[in-house]
Amino acid sequence: MKRIITCVAMAYAMGLYAASTDNDTIVINKPQSVSIITGDSIQTIEVRGRENDEGYHYQNSIQLVDDNYVSKTTINHDRWTLGVKMNSNNDDQSKNEIVMKFAFGMVNAINCDKEVDFSTISSFELMWTIAQYNHYFDPQEHHRLSVGFALDWRNYRMTGNTRFDKDGSGRIVTTGYPDDASPKFSRFKVLSIAIPLEYRYKITSRFGFGFGPVFNWNVYGSMKTKYKLDGGTHKYTDKTIHQRVLTIDWLLRVYNPVINFYVKYSPMNVLKSDWGPQFQSVSFGIEI
Numbered sequence: 001m002k003r004i005i006t007c008v009a010m011a012y013a014m015g016l017y018a019a020s021t022d023n024d025t026i027v028i029n030k031p032q033s034v035s036i037i038t039g040d041s042i043q044t045i046e047v048r049g050r051e052n053d054e055g056y057h058y059q060n061s062i063q064l065v066d067d068n069y070v071s072k073t074t075i076n077h078d079r080w081t082l083g084v085k086m087n088s089n090n091d092d093q094s095k096n097e098i099v100m101k102f103a104f105g106m107v108n109a110i111n112c113d114k115e116v117d118f119s120t121i122s123s124f125e126l127m128w129t130i131a132q133y134n135h136y137f138d139p140q141e142h143h144r145l146s147v148g149f150a151l152d153w154r155n156y157r158m159t160g161n162t163r164f165d166k167d168g169s170g171r172i173v174t175t176g177y178p179d180d181a182s183p184k185f186s187r188f189k190v191l192s193i194a195i196p197l198e199y200r201y202k203i204t205s206r207f208g209f210g211f212g213p214v215f216n217w218n219v220y221g222s223m224k225t226k227y228k229l230d231g232g233t234h235k236y237t238d239k240t241i242h243q244r245v246l247t248i249d250w251l252l253r254v255y256n257p258v259i260n261f262y263v264k265y266s267p268m269n270v271l272k273s274d275w276g277p278q279f280q281s282v283s284f285g286i287e288i
Helices: 008-014
Strands: 003-006 016-021 024-029 033-038 042-050 053-065 068-075 095-110 124-136 143-158 162-166 172-176 182-202 208-229 232-238 246-255 260-266 280-287
Touching: 024 042, 024 053, 095 143, 095 260, 124 182, 124 280, 143 162, 143 208, 143 280, 162 182, 162 208, 182 246
Parallel strands: none
Antiparallel strands: 003 033, 016 024, 033 042, 042 053, 053 068, 095 124, 095 280, 124 143, 143 182, 162 172, 182 208, 208 232, 208 246, 246 260, 260 280
16 A cells, blocks of 8 residues: 655755755755655655745656666646546546547448448548546556547549439439449548547556547538549539438457557448438548
């Protein structure tokens, strides 16, 4: 069990706190509080406040690993985070932050109607997480809950000899290209405002995984076909495809020090059942 030793009285009596990191010495005059947190494999020294600077925050962690140690030092890390701090046993054990992320991946349609033949290589997804709020429940950051606000753009593309069109009732159907035409592509595009929720667990100091739902408000959809015929380029665009307005995806992330990977499964059909071919999708890619 962790032992928490709070040295506030000692710090005020001395009016000075010095912490050594390798060959450097940091001197902190008149700290507001000094805490030493000792666990089974990690010791953390934390100083809050100093002379003429109530917002100052110094933290140094030493982790014992096979008779060696790993030292991690942060100064004023909290000043770049937003949110309300949560306290446990009158000692600050949590951390909050807001981050931005970008993801790029490929999309594979599944459970399709037989006439639909999407190309995974040409179908892709771009996701911009404008803001993601992370709450860590422990100093070692093993457990984290997150909620975000994102824009997600998915492009479902066919590149063979079949294209999307509309019949007389306005329903989307698949059909062939005109004779002697050279197909380029025929695709759906869906733009969503997304709210991702996630629980992340850090397995080691370098690897972890996260899982949770993504709630999508599909605000825009379009259909486009492009081909060449008789020396000219022909384009057909329609901005009414009757996509489902609200959908839920399931997102799995794998975290590592270099780059993160994700897989997202969309169990709900992209288009409304009365307005076009039915298909679901799986996307996978990288995140930075």
